[in-house]
Amino acid sequence: MTVAVIQFGGSNCDRDSVRALSHLGIDAERVWYEDGLPDDATGVMLPGGFSYGDYLRAGAMAGRTPILASIREAAAEGLPVLGVCNGAQIGCEAGLTPGAFTVNRSARFQCERIHVRVENADTPWTAAYDEGAVLELPIAHGEGRFEADDDTYDRLVEEDRILLRYCDADGDVTDAANPNGSRDNVAGVLGSQETVAVMMPHPERATLPDLGGTDGTGLLRGFERTTTTV
Numbered sequence: 001m002t003v004a005v006i007q008f009g010g011s012n013c014d015r016d017s018v019r020a021l022s023h024l025g026i027d028a029e030r031v032w033y034e035d036g037l038p039d040d041a042t043g044v045m046l047p048g049g050f051s052y053g054d055y056l057r058a059g060a061m062a063g064r065t066p067i068l069a070s071i072r073e074a075a076a077e078g079l080p081v082l083g084v085c086n087g088a089q090i091g092c093e094a095g096l097t098p099g100a101f102t103v104n105r106s107a108r109f110q111c112e113r114i115h116v117r118v119e120n121a122d123t124p125w126t127a128a129y130d131e132g133a134v135l136e137l138p139i140a141h142g143e144g145r146f147e148a149d150d151d152t153y154d155r156l157v158e159e160d161r162i163l164l165r166y167c168d169a170d171g172d173v174t175d176a177a178n179p180n181g182s183r184d185n186v187a188g189v190l191g192s193q194e195t196v197a198v199m200m201p202h203p204e205r206a207t208l209p210d211l212g213g214t215d216g217t218g219l220l221r222g223f224e225r226t227t228t229t230v
């Protein structure tokens with residue numbers, strides 16, 4: 001099992017992601033985007049960073065590179081894909097997941113620890129937690145405000161595809177606990193298959209006690225829980 005962590009020019013969480021996955025015993029390697037999706041990939045992680053310098057819109061250019069077309073095809077056949085932060089932006093831009101991540105309500109880059117509530121624990125990414133579990137994770141983004149048109153949003157809610165919402169330490173989803181102004185505090189969503197997920201918080205930065213917690217571990221273990229490989 002090898003998770004391909006895709007590196008674009010401007011990615012900056014690719015090494016951390018490989019290290020975090022390896023630390024959990026999940027085989028992972030960095031793949032330069034121009035080299036294409038390896039045949040033996042058992043999963044794809046789109047890591048954080050500033051692909052193409054966030055020019056145009058964060059993730060817009062990386063989302064249109066040929067490797068994303070291969071990832072989209074493989075994802076449709078069941079390959080697990082996790083997009084984190086810039087990877088989440090890329091995932092939405094590539095149409096792997098609905099909606100968009102746009103400029104924070106503060107119009108500033110925000111780097112802080114936040115809480116999220118697990119909204120659907122019946123997915124490979126959240127199976128380690130109970131529904132309603134509160135996780136403490138870091139965020140670091142300027143364009144993390146989740147937006148979707150009403151039809152798209154209603155469909156996401158109806159189909160139980162909201163994965164995580166920003167909340168306070170007690171699990172209450174309030175506007176004060178919404179760091180970036182995301183629609184109804186959405187921090188992560190599923191694609192049309194539960195094997196595809198994107199989220200703004202960084203689970204790979206929450207896998208070691210010395211780095212401030214391990215709440216992200218279960219999310220990354222989603223790669224172990226997805227049985228379909230392409």
Ligand SMILES: NC(=O)CC[C@H](N)C(=O)O
Nearest residue numbers: 048049085086141142143
């Ligand atoms: N940590 C990251 O992935 C940065 C995310 C992104 N490029 C932003 O600032 O919105």
